Amino acid sequence: MTILDGLSAWLSDLKAEFILNFIDKNRWEMLVEGLQTTLLIALFACLLGIAIGVLVAVVRTTWESTRLTMRRGPGRLALSLLNRVCLLYTTVIRGTPVVVQLLIMYYIIFASSNNGLMVASLAFGINSGAYVSEIIRSGILSVDKGQMEAGRSLGMTYLQTMWKIIAPQVLKNVLPTLANEFIALLKETSVAGYVAVADLTFAGNRIRGVTYSPFMPLIAVALIYLAVVMFFTWLVGKLERRLRQGDNR
Amino acid sequence: MITVKNLHKQFGNLEVLKGIDQHISPGEKVVIIGPSGSGKSTFLRCLNLLETPTSGQIFFEGTDITDPKCDINAIRRRMGMVFQQFNLFPHLTVMQNLTLAPVTTGVMDKESAARKAGQLLARVGLSDKAGAYPAQLSGGQKQRIAIVRALTMNPDVMLFDEPTSALDPEMVGEVLDVMKQLAKDGMTMVVVTHEMGFAREVGDRVLFMDEGIVMEEGTPQQIFGNPQNPRTQDFLRKVL
Ligand SMILES: Nc1ncnc2c1ncn2[C@@H]1O[C@H](COP(=O)(O)OP(=O)(O)OP(=O)(O)O)[C@@H](O)[C@H]1O
Ligand SMILES: [Mg+2]
Numbered sequence: 142m143t144i145l146d147g148l149s150a151w152l153s154d155l156k157a158e159f160i161l162n163f164i165d166k167n168r169w170e171m172l173v174e175g176l177q178t179t180l181l182i183a184l185f186a187c188l189l190g191i192a193i194g195v196l197v198a199v200v201r202t203t204w205e206s207t208r209l210t211m212r213r214g215p216g217r218l219a220l221s222l223l224n225r226v227c228l229l230y231t232t233v234i235r236g237t238p239v240v241v242q243l244l245i246m247y248y249i250i251f252a253s254s255n256n257g258l259m260v261a262s263l264a265f266g267i268n269s270g271a272y273v274s275e276i277i278r279s280g281i282l283s284v285d286k287g288q289m290e291a292g293r294s295l296g297m298t299y300l301q302t303m304w305k306i307i308a309p310q311v312l313k314n315v316l317p318t319l320a321n322e323f324i325a326l327l328k329e330t331s332v333a334g335y336v337a338v339a340d341l342t343f344a345g346n347r348i349r350g351v352t353y354s355p356f357m358p359l360i361a362v363a364l365i366y367l368a369v370v371m372f373f374t375w376l377v378g379k380l381e382r383r384l385r386q387g388d389n390r
Numbered sequence: 391m392i393t394v395k396n397l398h399k400q401f402g403n404l405e406v407l408k409g410i411d412q413h414i415s416p417g418e419k420v421v422i423i424g425p426s427g428s429g430k431s432t433f434l435r436c437l438n439l440l441e442t443p444t445s446g447q448i449f450f451e452g453t454d455i456t457d458p459k460c461d462i463n464a465i466r467r468r469m470g471m472v473f474q475q476f477n478l479f480p481h482l483t484v485m486q487n488l489t490l491a492p493v494t495t496g497v498m499d500k501e502s503a504a505r506k507a508g509q510l511l512a513r514v515g516l517s518d519k520a521g522a523y524p525a526q527l528s529g530g531q532k533q534r535i536a537i538v539r540a541l542t543m544n545p546d547v548m549l550f551d552e553p554t555s556a557l558d559p560e561m562v563g564e565v566l567d568v569m570k571q572l573a574k575d576g577m578t579m580v581v582v583t584h585e586m587g588f589a590r591e592v593g594d595r596v597l598f599m600d601e602g603i604v605m606e607e608g609t610p611q612q613i614f615g616n617p618q619n620p621r622t623q624d625f626l627r628k629v630l
Contacts, residue, residue, distance in 0.1 A: 210442045212458050290440055291477035295491035295543060296467030305494055309481045 162357040175344030183327045189266025194273025197227045202281045234271035247336035257338040280315035320377035391416045397446035406432045408602035421589040422582045424599035430582045438469045470540025474552040476532040478524040485520040488542045510538045530561030547578040598622045
């Protein structure tokens with residue numbers, strides 16, 4: 142009897158906690174809005190990261206593969222300079238914590254703006270770009286040198302060969318690593334609260350702050366992240382299997 | 391068609407080509423033989439500027455292609471190249487491999503490229519492979535497709551760098567047959583090869599390269615029947 146009593150007491154406690162943290166004052170809406178914000182930042186940062194990453198990777202591999210043979214001139218000088226800028230960018234970004242980059246963006250570079258969502262998206266995108274560029278660079282290097290030579294020997298330009306021949310093979314090579322980078326990115330956005338962005342983590346923490354009951358909101362936040370990550374992992378696995386079909390068709 | 395003047399090529403401190411002068415006439419079949427590391431591939435790759443010469447000049451159909459102002463992509467569209475490792479595009483079907491370059495470079499529209507590719511595929515007996523991916527082909531089939539890929543561009547000259555060296559022995563014949571047919575059709579060809587039978591049968595002129603220069607050249611009869619240079623004699627003794 143006492144065990145059952147205890148169990149039912151615990152259950153009704155749990156129910157009260159649940160109501161307090163999620164139902165009262167529609168607090169669950171904060172979590173939903175937080176998740177939306179998190180996904181929005183991650184999506185924007187992901188797109189920006191890919192754009193920057195591809196650009197930086199192309200500059201760096203172009204420079205590495207042509208620096209010995211390229212004729213002197215303004216083109217070579219421009220590429221050399223661009224390459225240095227890219228190197229500096231990846232070094233700085235990968236050498237400093239993302240939270241510090243976020244704070245610098247918010248309080249120094251965009252001090253005049255109080256659009257935390259925009260600043261956070263930019264900061265995470267710029268951060269992600271540095272890692273994506275390294276992933277794509279190694280993906281480009283992993284494509285056999287003969288592919289570029291075959292394309293060029295057929296009279297295609299460097300960029301045409303890059304786009305039509307190298308890029309599709311790079312995509313297949315880097316997709317798994319890239320997907321992991323974006324899963325990491327999604328989780329990294331949880332520090333957006335530092336610049337007053339109400340993301341998922343921030344929402345959970347705020348609920349905890351008003352209800353003084355940490356268990357439910359924090360576990361809920363963790364479970365939501367987990368569910369989203371698992372969903373994306375599943376999606377990427379499917380995509381990967383589809384891409385791999387070309388190998389043994 | 392191709393004139394090479396005092397061609398030098400250095401990789402860092404390593405001088406690989408030490409002054410080559412050659413003239414290749416339209417329709418001529420030039421076969422290059424020589425020991426490993428003698429600079430055969432480097433010479434061939436200089437002809438379409440896959441390697442940039444350190445000094446010297448190369449004229450193709452009257453244009454100095456070593457001139458920085460020359461549009462090398464336009465030149466390469468008229469020079470086909472076949473590699474030892476085939477270098478087919480693994481993510482594309484055979485038909486896409488063949489039509490990609492002519493369509494991308496604007497030499498042909500999609501329909502005429504596909505028509506041309508279809509005719510060439512039929513000629514090498516691989517029409518049924520149009521929809522296949524390179525991974526599904528044998529080595530010999532891959533190399534025949536690689537030859538067809540270069541031919542789809544309608545080149546004026548074809549460069550071959552040891553096209554049969556990566557093949558299992560039983561597949562060498564089918565590739566050489568395609569090359570012989572091409573020679574019969576009048577294509578200008580420059581072929582680096584270890585297939586001495588092919589050199590003898592198809593070559594108008596054989597170049598023996600060693601230590602970065604053309605040590606000896608002549609008709610196949612001269613080179614194989616009566617080589618003058620002791621290095622040529624030595625090399626031929628080893629390979630024949
Ligand atoms: N990209 C490069 N960088 C540095 N050295 C090179 C490069 N390409 C070729 N070499 C060197 O140049 C020399 C000539 O090479 P090449 O490939 O032209 O010889 P080859 O006659 O074609 O030999 P093989 O019969 O083995 O193909 C070799 O010593 C090689 O190591
Ligand atoms: Mg070679």
